[in-house]
Amino acid sequence: MHRIAVVVLVVTVAACAATHPHAKHWRWTEPRAEYVRRSQVWLGGDVETWVRRMRTVDLAAGPDRAFAPEALVRCTYVEPRHESLGHTPKFECRRDRDVLKVKWGDDEPEIYAEVAGTRLLWALGFGADREYPVRIECTDCADDPWTDRKPHPGHVAAFAPAIVERKLPGRTIAEHRGQGWTWGELARVDPAAGGAPHAHTDALRLLAVFIQHRDSKADNQRLVCLPDGVTSAPDKRRDCRKPFMLIQDLGSSFGGPALIATHKMSLDAWRAEPVWKDARRCVANVTSERDARDGLDDPQIGEDGRQFLATLLAALDDRQITALFTVARVERRGDVAAWVATFRTKRDQIVHPVPDDPRFRCPEA
Numbered sequence: 001m002h003r004i005a006v007v008v009l010v011v012t013v014a015a016c017a018a019t020h021p022h023a024k025h026w027r028w029t030e031p032r033a034e035y036v037r038r039s040q041v042w043l044g045g046d047v048e049t050w051v052r053r054m055r056t057v058d059l060a061a062g063p064d065r066a067f068a069p070e071a072l073v074r075c076t077y078v079e080p081r082h083e084s085l086g087h088t089p090k091f092e093c094r095r096d097r098d099v100l101k102v103k104w105g106d107d108e109p110e111i112y113a114e115v116a117g118t119r120l121l122w123a124l125g126f127g128a129d130r131e132y133p134v135r136i137e138c139t140d141c142a143d144d145p146w147t148d149r150k151p152h153p154g155h156v157a158a159f160a161p162a163i164v165e166r167k168l169p170g171r172t173i174a175e176h177r178g179q180g181w182t183w184g185e186l187a188r189v190d191p192a193a194g195g196a197p198h199a200h201t202d203a204l205r206l207l208a209v210f211i212q213h214r215d216s217k218a219d220n221q222r223l224v225c226l227p228d229g230v231t232s233a234p235d236k237r238r239d240c241r242k243p244f245m246l247i248q249d250l251g252s253s254f255g256g257p258a259l260i261a262t263h264k265m266s267l268d269a270w271r272a273e274p275v276w277k278d279a280r281r282c283v284a285n286v287t288s289e290r291d292a293r294d295g296l297d298d299p300q301i302g303e304d305g306r307q308f309l310a311t312l313l314a315a316l317d318d319r320q321i322t323a324l325f326t327v328a329r330v331e332r333r334g335d336v337a338a339w340v341a342t343f344r345t346k347r348d349q350i351v352h353p354v355p356d357d358p359r360f361r362c363p364e365a
Contacts, residue, residue, distance in 0.1 A: 029237045032174065033188070035225070035243035036223065038243055039243040040200070040245075041127070041189070042126055044124075051311065060323040072135045073134045109265035110265070111251075112265045113264060117250030129246075133328070142155070172222060185295070186245070202304065203309040203312070212269075220248060223245055224243070224244050226243075252289070255270050271345075273285060275346055276349060282306060282362035302362055313347045325339040
């Protein structure tokens, strides 16, 4: 019997090829800093319309309904050309014209966090890649293709459960590969230049606190040009009318210290972390486990940002929150009802930072 494993499957599709980590970067007409200044961070458009839509969103089906939960995906092993980076077991396989990158591990907490995190951000209207929980059958795979990287012709290895990832469509804007953006750069987003309002950038910071996004180094965030915002210039460069900033790696969330594997997607660790370090000053509670200079440590949140996120979170009912954690398979990480209860408790801390003062407002950040 093949060893049952938890896997992440990353699908490189033509529509998303621009965000593939090995894709060639375009040359842009403006410096990267100018696109940061004009970036948006929220896709929702009109808030009232978005909130009405949220009340009907199906968090179990997910965005685009590209892969049904627990669908069976069959693919064929691709022998690696280069040494794989990182410590997480991974391999690639092919399905039709799609090359699928697979990560797996029986005890990988990031697998559950990626599904829960991306589904939540998608439902709220913030940018995120798409994660779909499926099952995998890989032809020509070894049972452990991380340590045995040669093809095994005719052998079929099963990996379940699995996650299929599709990148948020858009072309990466970067001066070098893996550049990403730091949380401190959100302060450079300028509403007067067409960038996101402060309410949206503060809400994104507070949402990162809510889910305890602790591995917040720059290459875990991505700056892209949304597909309908790309225009061509005569010298083969491109301009971007719709730059957008998103979190692209949510594996170290819903827990505590990110570099401690047992604290990732940990109910006890997440429950132990309050939203606020200082509620009356609206100083939020999160620290980076990588580098305090990334700008997310204990951010101060303005009233407009707090209210904006509170409005979005309040639009999700218990049925939807239960679906969020169920599709992420958190029964492997604790009782689903307990995850839902913790979500509600943390949401209440955002809606009412100071419970005994119903008129409380955050000071100007």
